[in-house]
Amino acid sequence: MNMTRDEHFDYKLPPILEQLDEAEILSQIPKIQLEPCFFDEMNLGDKSSLHLTVSRKIILLYSMISNDYNPIHVDLEYGKKTFFKANIAQGILDLSFCSGVVGSHLVGEGVALLGFKNAEFRNAVKIDDKITVTAEIVKKYSLQKKGKERYFIDVQIKIIHDETQEIACVGLATVTVFNKSRP
Secondary structure, eight states, X not given: OOXXXXXXXXXXOOHHHHTSOHHHHHHHSOOOOOOBOOGGGOOTTOEEEEEEEEOHHHHHHHHHHHTOOOXXXXXXXXXXXXXXXXXXXXXXXXXXXXXXXXXXXXXXXXXXXXXXXXXXXXXXXBTTEEEEEEEEEEEEEXXXXXXXXXXXXXXXXXXXXXXXXXXXXXXXXXXXXXXXXXX
């Protein structure tokens, strides 16, 4: 029997998050100084990484922002009864750490992440797992788009569990670089 669902929900930020003052939120965002980046100055093998612990609070906050309240992420008792024996982070949360490494650490100002290709989740990231997120430039190329030459890099992304060295996620990110060379 085929069952079709066509449900519509109105999204609202949970009240605890809605109450946050925008100026206060902005005051908590680190002031980083990104250097302008240029396609000609990027090299195959350029790499950056981030080390972090994925806390329950991170998972819960992401659940609230994304509206993903699946019990595998938020219900401790439910998590214990699953194959994983614990709550796990959302896969897209894991990829968001990759986005941060690429956009704020590996490259810099003057790029846009276009998407992830072939992101493969091999081992779940659980509450309090310590992980290392790496991003490495593996390909540079240009394409003609609407009569203009556009510049791209492909970045190998990887998330590794620090304690076991198991791969949690691996994939490829495509980034467009706005400027070919320094003026």
